Amino acid sequence: xxxxxxxxxxxxxxxxxxxxxxxxxxxxxxxxxxxxxxxxxxxxxxxxxxxxxxxxxxxxxxxxxxxxxxxxxxxxxxxxxxxxxxxxxxxxxxxxxxxxxxxxxxxxxxxxxxxxxxxxxxxxxxxxx
Amino acid sequence: xxxxxxxxxxxxxxxxxxxxxxxxxxxxxxxxxxxxxxxxxxxxxxxxxxxxxxxxxxxxxxxxxxxxxxxxxxxxxxxxxxxxxxxxxxxxxxxxxxxxxxxxxxxxxxxxxxxxxxxxxxxxxxxxxxxxxxxxxxxxxxxxxxxxxxxxxxxxxxxxxxxxxxxxxxxxxxxxxxxxxxxxxxxxxxxxxxxxxxxxxxxxxxxxxxxxxxxxxxxxxxxxxxxxxxxxxxxxxxxxxxxxxxxxxxxxxxxxxxxxxxxxxxxxxxxxxxxxxxxxxxxxxxxxxxxxxxxxxxxxxxxxxxxxxxxxxxxxxxxxxxxxxxxxxxxxxxxxxxxxxxxxxxxxxxxxxxxxxxxxxxxxxxxxxxxxxxxxxxxxxxxxxxxxxxxxxxxxxxxxxxxxxxxx
Numbered sequence: 001x002x003x004x005x006x007x008x009x010x011x012x013x014x015x016x017x018x019x020x021x022x023x024x025x026x027x028x029x030x031x032x033x034x035x036x037x038x039x040x041x042x043x044x045x046x047x048x049x050x051x052x053x054x055x056x057x058x059x060x061x062x063x064x065x066x067x068x069x070x071x072x073x074x075x076x077x078x079x080x081x082x083x084x085x086x087x088x089x090x091x092x093x094x095x096x097x098x099x100x101x102x103x104x105x106x107x108x109x110x111x112x113x114x115x116x117x118x119x120x121x122x123x124x125x126x127x128x129x
Numbered sequence: 130x131x132x133x134x135x136x137x138x139x140x141x142x143x144x145x146x147x148x149x150x151x152x153x154x155x156x157x158x159x160x161x162x163x164x165x166x167x168x169x170x171x172x173x174x175x176x177x178x179x180x181x182x183x184x185x186x187x188x189x190x191x192x193x194x195x196x197x198x199x200x201x202x203x204x205x206x207x208x209x210x211x212x213x214x215x216x217x218x219x220x221x222x223x224x225x226x227x228x229x230x231x232x233x234x235x236x237x238x239x240x241x242x243x244x245x246x247x248x249x250x251x252x253x254x255x256x257x258x259x260x261x262x263x264x265x266x267x268x269x270x271x272x273x274x275x276x277x278x279x280x281x282x283x284x285x286x287x288x289x290x291x292x293x294x295x296x297x298x299x300x301x302x303x304x305x306x307x308x309x310x311x312x313x314x315x316x317x318x319x320x321x322x323x324x325x326x327x328x329x330x331x332x333x334x335x336x337x338x339x340x341x342x343x344x345x346x347x348x349x350x351x352x353x354x355x356x357x358x359x360x361x362x363x364x365x366x367x368x369x370x371x372x373x374x375x376x377x378x379x380x381x382x383x384x385x386x387x388x389x390x391x392x393x394x395x396x397x398x399x400x401x402x403x404x405x406x407x408x409x410x411x412x413x414x415x416x417x418x419x420x421x422x423x424x425x426x427x428x429x430x431x432x433x434x435x436x437x438x439x440x441x442x443x444x445x446x447x448x449x450x451x452x453x454x455x456x457x458x459x460x461x462x463x464x465x466x467x468x469x470x471x472x473x474x475x476x477x478x479x480x481x482x483x484x485x486x487x488x489x490x491x492x493x494x495x496x497x498x499x500x501x502x503x504x505x506x507x508x509x510x511x512x513x514x515x516x517x518x519x520x521x522x523x524x525x526x527x528x529x530x531x532x533x534x535x536x537x
Contacts, residue, residue, distance in 0.1 A: 017290035017299065021283035024531045031385050031527050032276040032520065038377055039269035046370045090365055 095126035147195030155437035156194045162440070163188035163432070166330065175337035179310065182428020183329060187435040190236060194436070207236035207433040215244075216322070236433035239426050244322065248427040249315035250391040255420030256311070256522065257399025258412045260490065262374055264516040267363035271482075273466055275520025278486025279528045280462025281306030285455030286532070292447050297321045300532035302448055305332045306455025307525030308339070308487035314431060315392060316529045320536055326435030327445040331452035336489045342453070343460050343484050343496045350464045351480050355471055356504035358479040360513045368404070375401040382527060388537060389530030396522065459487045463517065485514035488521030 012020070094102050102125050110117040140146060147153055166184035169175040193205035211229055214222040222228040229237050242248040265271050286303030294302060301317040301324055313332040317325045335342065347356075375397035382393045402412040467483025481501050485493040494514035501510035 012290060012296040012299075014287075014290060017287050017296070020296075020535060021287045024286075024528065024535070025279065025283045027386075027531050028279045028524055028527050029273070029276045031382065032272040032524055034385075035378065035381055035523070036269045036272040038381060039266060039272070039374070042370065042373055042377065043266060043269060046367050047364070050367060 090121045090123075092122040093124040095124060097125045097127050144192065144195035150195070152437070153195065155441055156191045158441060159191040159435065159437045160188055163191065163435070169334070169337075173337075176310075176333040178424055179333050179428045179431075180330075180337075182425060183326075183333070183432035183435075186236065186429035186432020187326070188432075189429075190433040190436055193234070204234075206234040207240070207436070208233055209436055209438065211237055212240075212322070236430055239430040240433060242423075242426055243314060243318045243325070243430050246315050246318060246391050248423050248430075249311035249318070250395045251415075251419060251423045252311040252427065253392050253395040253526075254399040255415045255423070256490075257375070257396040257401075258403045258416040259420075260396075260400060260403075260519055260522070261515070262400060262519055263366045263371060264363060264512050265519050266366045266370055266374055268513070268516045270470065271486075271516030272520045272523070274463050274470070274483045274486040274517035275488070275522075275524040276486075277466035277483065278459045278463035278488075278517070278521050279307060279524050281455035281457065281459030281487075282525070282528045282532075284458045285451045288451050288454060289447070292451070294444070294447075295321075297536050298324055300536045301328055302451050303455060304328075304525070304529055304532065305335065305448075305452040306459045306487075307521070307528055308332070308336055308456060308459060308489040308493070309522060309525040310336060311427075312392060312488075312525050312529045314427065316533060319533060322434070323439050324444075324448065325431055326440050327448045328452075329431045330435070331449050335452055335456045336492065339456075339487070339489050339492045340496055340499075342456050343487075343493065344500055346457060346460045347464060347481055347484055347496075347500050350461065351468065353504055355468070355480050356501060357508065358471070358476060359505065359508055360477065360479055360482075360510065363512060363516075368406070371404040372401065375404070378523065382523065382530075386527060386530035386534060388533040389526050392526045392529065393523070396526065456487065460484045463487065463521075479508070479510055479513070482510055482514040482517055486517040486521045486524070488518065488525045490518050490522060491515065493521070494518040 092102065092106070097105075105125055106117060106120070106122055109122075110120055113120070148157070163184045166180055166187065170177040170180035170184060190207040193207060196204050211222075211233055214220040215224060215226075215229060217223060226241060229241060282303045283306075284303075285306050286299045289299035289302040290296070297320040301313070301321040304313045304316045305328060307313065310329065310332050314325065314329055317328045321328075379394055379397040383390045399412070399415050402408040402415065463483035463486035464480055465483070466486075467478065467480030470478040470483070471480045479497075479501060481497045485497045487493050494511055494517075497514035498509070498511040501508040
């Protein structure tokens with residue numbers, strides 16, 4: 001063992017190695033900490049933007065007119081405070097579609113696309129009359 | 130026609146005669162090792178996509194040594210002496226790829242992709258296209274766990290120096306602790322190509338053994354109460370945020386450490402193709418077809434470097450031991466910062482997600498999920514652990530970039 005150590009051509013002293021190791025770990029930490037700060041900033045920007053858009057949406061009164069049916073008026077609900085289900089990719093808005101049918105449609109789409117359901121984000125499902 | 134003489138000539142020219150050559154037994158040992166690796170890959174399913182190719186590359190390279198002129202035979206698939214001349218500054222063929230192309234065998238030509246860093250970079254392109262950085266964006270603090278889990282890289286580097294390895298070799302051994310195969314191959318191909326075989330085998334074997342290496346350390350360093358913490362659902366990340374992310378990371382990390390450009394550049398380009406929504410065909414190609422093609426070339430050419438003259442040494446055992454230490458300490462580093470976060474957050478962060486900071490994606494995150502559920506069956510840590518897990522990929526690339534900047 002000692003012979004091996006002596007024969008190995010080491011071009012760096014143990015003290016230098018210690019300093020390199022500590023400095024290297026510090027560089028990785030500092031680099032990722034700065035990156036974290038950058039991501040927090042961009043995240044805050046996008047969160048503020050989304051919040052604005054959601055607040056605007058909550059106040060929107062949408063009007064849907066059927067071709068020969070009665071005119072439907074409804075108000076979109078702001079559900080931003082409700083926690084999402086674990087593994088969910090987001091919320092889906094249903095227009096005149098029962099929950100059971102919506103679940104069936106989403107399962108069929110996921111199957112046809114060969115993608116797991118939790119990787120798909122359905123924005124809305126509306127019945128075409 | 131003298132039948133007996135003809136038979137003697139055929140037998141003398143065949144590889145079987147090589148069994149009785151000087152050092153022939155070493156090649157037989159290498160072939161036995163390749164068979165063990167094939168067993169681990171095929172039967173035990175240790176990273177089979179790469180390990181089967183590595184093992185068969187090793188088998189092919191060592192069979193060549195039984196030819197009449199040994200590894201220098203024109204029929205040999207891999208010629209170590211060509212690569213020695215390639216790395217020898219006093220040789221007229223120093224850094225001459227032309228010499229390799231005109232005189233090399235199949236595996237020599239494939240190995241050029243490792244030597245130039247082409248294959249690991251292309252693998253990173255595919256990894257980028259397959260990775261969802263959403264959990265990391267939802268919780269950017271995960272980056273600190275990814276950084277903490279590089280502890281093993283630098284401790285193993287220091288340990289390797291203590292054992293008498295050179296700086297270049299120690300850096301290549303240390304990066305095993307990053308738990309990232311392509312990064313380990315990229316750095317070793319640049320700094321210590323003669324150690325590529327043992328380092329690649331150690332890195333991929335330990336990655337496959339993560340479900341056995343990590344849980345005892347996780348249970349040792351955390352309490353039942355800490356492990357059973359249920360974390361709050363992460364916020365939903367917008368599409369625009371996911372598109373901006375690879376651009377920010379590529380700009381920042383490459384400017385910080387230019388030597389990371391091939392790895393981080395490819396990782397982030399692959400991710401941008403995935404997220405931007407207008408390059409679906411490219412994203413699909415890099416994460417499937419290209420990834421598979423490069424994996425074929427990478428595995429077989431890394432295996433070719435496992436020749437008896439460089440592999441059957443005491444230092445291979447040191448590399449295997451240091452690799453295990455590196456994996457262990459990386460897990461410990463992530464867990465310790467996870468515990469700090471648990472305290473600072475008032476018990477809202479489960480420290481188990483810290484161990485996922487080693488970048489073996491998604492294996493390490495799955496281990497966090499399993500251990501979390503053992504402590505609390507209603508625990509769902511997978512998506513929270515994916516944040517540190519993908520942060521570990523960036524962290525190990527930065528660690529490799531640092532070591533390359535120092536020793537390259």
